[in-house]
Structures are given as C-alpha cells and as structure tokens.
Amino acid sequence: MIRHSTFLGAAVVAAALVAPNAPLGAAGSAISGTVKVTGLASGADAVVYIQQAAGTFPAAKPVEMDQRKMQFIPHVLPVVAGTTVKFLNSDPTPHNVFSPDNEKYNLGTWPQGQTKDHVFATCLKPPCVYTQLCRVHPEMEGFVVVLQNPFFAVTNKEGHYEIVNVPPGAYTLGVWHAKAKAQPKPVTVGADKPATVDFTLGR
Amino acid sequence: MFQRLSAYHFVARAVLALLVLAATESTALAVPAFARKYQTSCQTCHIVFPKLNAFGEAFRLRGYRMPGETAEMVKEPPVSLGAPAYKQLWPDSVWPGEISSAVPLAVNVKLGDVNASTLNEDGTVTSVKNDLQFPREVNIFGAGTLGDHVSYLAEMTFSENPNGSVTVELEHARVDFDSPFGPEDLFHFRLGKFAPNVADGFQEMWISTDAAIDSVFAYNPIGINGGTGLAGDVSPSPIALPDRVRGIEGYGMINHRALWVAGVVNGVGPSPTDTTGRFDGNNAKDVYARFDYKIGGMGLDGDMGGRPAPEKNWRDDSLRLGVFAYRGDASNINFPVTTEEGLNTNIQDAHFLRTGLYASLFFKDLNVFGVYLHGSDSLQTFDAETAARLGTVEPDFHAWFTQADYLFYPWLQGSFRYETVTPADPSVPSLRTGVFNASALIRANVKVMVEYQRDLRQGDNHSLNALLRFAF
Ligand SMILES: [Cu+2]
Numbered sequence: 028m029i030r031h032s033t034f035l036g037a038a039v040v041a042a043a044l045v046a047p048n049a050p051l052g053a054a055g056s057a058i059s060g061t062v063k064v065t066g067l068a069s070g071a072d073a074v075v076y077i078q079q080a081a082g083t084f085p086a087a088k089p090v091e092m093d094q095r096k097m098q099f100i101p102h103v104l105p106v107v108a109g110t111t112v113k114f115l116n117s118d119p120t121p122h123n124v125f126s127p128d129n130e131k132y133n134l135g136t137w138p139q140g141q142t143k144d145h146v147f148a149t150c151l152k153p154p155c156v157y158t159q160l161c162r163v164h165p166e167m168e169g170f171v172v173v174l175q176n177p178f179f180a181v182t183n184k185e186g187h188y189e190i191v192n193v194p195p196g197a198y199t200l201g202v203w204h205a206k207a208k209a210q211p212k213p214v215t216v217g218a219d220k221p222a223t224v225d226f227t228l229g230r
Numbered sequence: 231m232f233q234r235l236s237a238y239h240f241v242a243r244a245v246l247a248l249l250v251l252a253a254t255e256s257t258a259l260a261v262p263a264f265a266r267k268y269q270t271s272c273q274t275c276h277i278v279f280p281k282l283n284a285f286g287e288a289f290r291l292r293g294y295r296m297p298g299e300t301a302e303m304v305k306e307p308p309v310s311l312g313a314p315a316y317k318q319l320w321p322d323s324v325w326p327g328e329i330s331s332a333v334p335l336a337v338n339v340k341l342g343d344v345n346a347s348t349l350n351e352d353g354t355v356t357s358v359k360n361d362l363q364f365p366r367e368v369n370i371f372g373a374g375t376l377g378d379h380v381s382y383l384a385e386m387t388f389s390e391n392p393n394g395s396v397t398v399e400l401e402h403a404r405v406d407f408d409s410p411f412g413p414e415d416l417f418h419f420r421l422g423k424f425a426p427n428v429a430d431g432f433q434e435m436w437i438s439t440d441a442a443i444d445s446v447f448a449y450n451p452i453g454i455n456g457g458t459g460l461a462g463d464v465s466p467s468p469i470a471l472p473d474r475v476r477g478i479e480g481y482g483m484i485n486h487r488a489l490w491v492a493g494v495v496n497g498v499g500p501s502p503t504d505t506t507g508r509f510d511g512n513n514a515k516d517v518y519a520r521f522d523y524k525i526g527g528m529g530l531d532g533d534m535g536g537r538p539a540p541e542k543n544w545r546d547d548s549l550r551l552g553v554f555a556y557r558g559d560a561s562n563i564n565f566p567v568t569t570e571e572g573l574n575t576n577i578q579d580a581h582f583l584r585t586g587l588y589a590s591l592f593f594k595d596l597n598v599f600g601v602y603l604h605g606s607d608s609l610q611t612f613d614a615e616t617a618a619r620l621g622t623v624e625p626d627f628h629a630w631f632t633q634a635d636y637l638f639y640p641w642l643q644g645s646f647r648y649e650t651v652t653p654a655d656p657s658v659p660s661l662r663t664g665v666f667n668a669s670a671l672i673r674a675n676v677k678v679m680v681e682y683q684r685d686l687r688q689g690d691n692h693s694l695n696a697l698l699r700f701a702f
Binding site: 095096097118119120121123125133135136137138139162163164165166 | 268269270271273274285296297298299300302303305532534536537538539540541542543674
C-alpha cells in the first residue's frame, strides 16, 4: 500500500518553518499571496522572503531535511544564516549529501536512522542557494536556501504562501524557485494591515 | 552438415575459429523499466551500464527488490490482483497478487560502425571499413516483480541481417520465486530460459565490452583429437559453459556474504537430424553449482552492517572469490565430423565437466576480475553409416581470462581483457586475444564505445568498432 503524503507534507512544512522563527512578542502582520509558475502545473516549492529586515537574527533551532523514499524532504528548505540543518537518512539504502554550490561541502554517506549536521553559517548576498545532491542516487535533488531573516515561507501545492509576524514596515519581497524567476516586489505592512503580494514566475 | 577437420591444417582452423571470435557479442541488459518504477537514475544500480555496482547486484540477486525495500519506495503503484486478506481464505479463493500499473517494457538499441581485418584460409586478408551496422540489434524486454515473492524477466532480441531480414531470439523468459520460505534471500528459485548464475559476476550484467568472453563461453570441444577452437555455427548447439539455459535454478545468500547456486537444465540441444521436436538433445539433464564468498564491501544482498557506504557508489573495496562446476551429458547427440581420410563420423560427448575459479577485486576505481576454466570431455566417435564405435578419447582443455575495468570519471570507463584458450587437440596452439574498450556515457542512458580486438597470435585478425548503445 502506498501512502501519498507529499501533498500534506508540503503544506505542513510551510506553516511549521515560519512560526518558530518569528521574533517573540512581535506584534506583526502577515504577508500572503499566490505564486504561479508559467509552464508548471504547480506553484509549489517557491520561497517567498523579505530580502532585508532591520536587525540581526540569531540562528533558529536546528531544522531537519530527511532523505526518504529516495527524495529530499522537504524539497526546499529556507533557513536563517547560522542555522544547523540535520540531514537524516530514513531509507534502508545509504544516502550521501553534498552540495556543489558556494563553499561546497560533502557530508559523506550514511545508513538508515543516522543524521549528519551542517551549519549554514553565512550568506553574504541572500538568497544563498545550496543544491543538495546524493552521489548514490543522481536523480535526488533538494535545496537549502539561506536567508538574512526569518520572514519567509514556502509555497504549498496550490502556490499559496503566508509569512506571519512581520514587523510593520516597508520591505522588498523576493521570490526564489529552482526553475523560474521573477523580479522582487515592494510591500508595506502595517500593524494590523496584512498585505497580499502575488507573483508570476517565468523561465 | 559435416565439420571438416584436418590434423595438419591447424593454422587455417585457428583462423576460422577467430572469425567466429570477432562475431560473438555479449548480450547484457540495462533495464530502464526499473528506473521508471523507482523513479531513480541508472547510476543507482549501474556503473557504466550494463555493468552493475554492488547495489545493483544486490537488487538483481534479491529478485529485483532493493535491499530493505518498502512499498513507498516504489513510485509507480502496482495494481492489486486481490487484497492480501484473501490469503486467509485460500483455498477458497485465488491467492492474491500484483502487477505493475504499466507494462514494464524497456528497449535497448545498439548501433555499430565496424572495421575489421580477417586473414582468410588462402592467405589473403579481407578488410571491412566503416560498415555502418545501424542498427545492429534491438532488445525489447520486460522485467519486474509480481507481489512479494515473484519476479520475472522476458527478453526478445531482434538482430538485423545484411539482407534486411531480422533474426529474433528469445533470450530470456523466466519466472522467479524469491524467498518463498525460510529466511529472507536464503532461497530463490527460477525456471525458464535464463542466464545461469553459474556465470554471475563475469557475464550478463558485468561485461561492458561488446565482445563476449569466447574463451570461456564458446570453446567447442568436438574434434577427432579433442577440440581445436571456438564454436561457430555448429549444429547441434556447441558444448560449452552455457550463457543461457533452459531449466530450473536455485540460489541464495547465506549471512550476506556467501552465494550458493545449483541448477538442473536441459543442456545440449538436439542434433539437426532429430525429428522429435524436443528441446533437449537427450534425456539426461545437465547440472551445475557454484559457491562464492565476498570479503569487504557491500554484502551480496546489499547489507552494509550499519557501516557507512562509500559516497561514490561504484566503489566497493572488496574481494569476491568463487568456485563453480558444470557437468553435462551429451550422449546420443551426434556432432558430424569428417576425418582427414574423408570418413564421415559422428562424435558424441558422453559426459563433460567444466570447473572454474572466479575472483573479482574492487579497489577504489579499479575492478580486476577473471576466471580460470578447466574442461574435460569424453568423446566417442561413431561411423556415420554403420554406427560402429570407432574409439573414445578423453581430452582436456583450459582457458582463462582477466579483465581490468578502470573508471576515469563516473562517465568514462576503460577496459582491457586478455583471454586465452588452450585447445585439447595438441596440434593447435593456444588462442590468445586482447580487447581494449573505452566506454563513455554521454548521457546516463546513452553509451558510446570504441573497442579494439586483436588476435595476439595472428596480427592480421583485428577489429576496431565504434558502438552506440542506448536504453529507454
Ligand atoms: Cu541517495
């Protein structure tokens, strides 16, 4: 029996990643919207993020990227610079994790149930995108997107995203997708005035 | 049809033998149906296809199941032929099973640009330049699993002839029962037409050269004084360590590291004069057995014992050693041979034995492997007209090969093979052949090969072929 859990997983990930990253006690508002990708059925797995927010943001708690069913789950994982990502292997076959991007790293190959950590320490020019690859299974691909601040979200299967607890202010909202791009858009958020920003991404 | 053998014209015979040598091809498979089923790359199982890495070998031996496979690893959900609960109702219901949702067909295509030089019997040399054999052969096959304990492989090969006609060969048609009882992977049984596991590790899914290992698989022992060379289009089918059999085989893995194989098969096919329509040339069955042990690297069933695997999945620092034996009975199967005096005779091989040693060493990007094979035969000669027995000889021969495969890049492999066979007929010198091969994956499923094969005793026999193979 096959469990179709991918769809549910994507929606949960988008929500779960944002909440713990929000500064405590911030009386912020939300930015939400929909991302469409020209030529793709789904606007899923786009990262919508505030390019630059005032202040410094400490690393969040470690987050996990699983290797399960011979896939990186979640497929796209945005993190604040300094965050530790725990790479878990849930499959009975050995997996490897390496990235050919930026300063490059190779964490080796490990069996089921074990994890290896990698700290995404810095990112001079966000977003810093690290493609996650497995030498053992060349079709496997995942992305860690390193950002300056915790105000980001990943779109779900319907292309919807919601960034919560954004402090009031004027920002530039960027969007990253593995296969498509779009120009950043300005956004202003009031204390009780949520904003809506939609994107249409092209190749 | 009578083979004409002369004790004195051994050079000419040897040349004929090499003509055949240049013509036999290896027939290994890459099965993209699995890439679709698991939505995974060819490199999960292959080094430079069809050569398997350790994981691919485990996948093959486990009956096309990944080590520790769970249902969620299969990305193409199968169609249920009955809910599992029907097992409890049996015998009042049909035992449930599964089939794949799409017919798991796959295709391999091979194109060749052939350049060959051949020394003829009269001393002249025939040369062929840039013969574009497009296509050379097309293989269509299906392979997969049917529920938890059944797997199958069926393959048809279409090879095009110079006159445009096509020869179709049924290369595989087998069903396997995988671990139907007992501990997992200890017992597997297959029946049908298949590549026997007696040659596992040096044939079928391992040989990445276009040329087959003829010293081991194509030596023909029939001759007045024993065999003189390789089998050509000899009818009935030659007596050799077979690369395909019709029969039943059991095999399994013990404690991740040992492989046992035992088979009972038809053996040599009928003589051309046999009109019974039978597939087996006589009522006796051939038997074979093998035992292997692997030291280091991944277990034969994919077990890593909790240790980290090498991140380059073609690497598997290990040593695998094996012994094998094939005992055949070709009594009552006539091989027509004309003696030098012009007497038409029939030779029968009352019983024959092929025993061998196998070793394969993986170290980083290098794999060196080889086989030593010893053969003994019991040849009985009969007068073709009177059927009077003229005599018996019990000749011996030996053959060996060694091959080194080196992976320069994940997409570029160089191979060198030396092979030799010392025929039983003492008047015939050993055949020695060298093969160089460079194989480049220009895509994961597209391979370009340049292969040079040379008769190391007679320099006028050589070939240089460029080949393109793709699988989808
Ligand atoms: Cu992997």
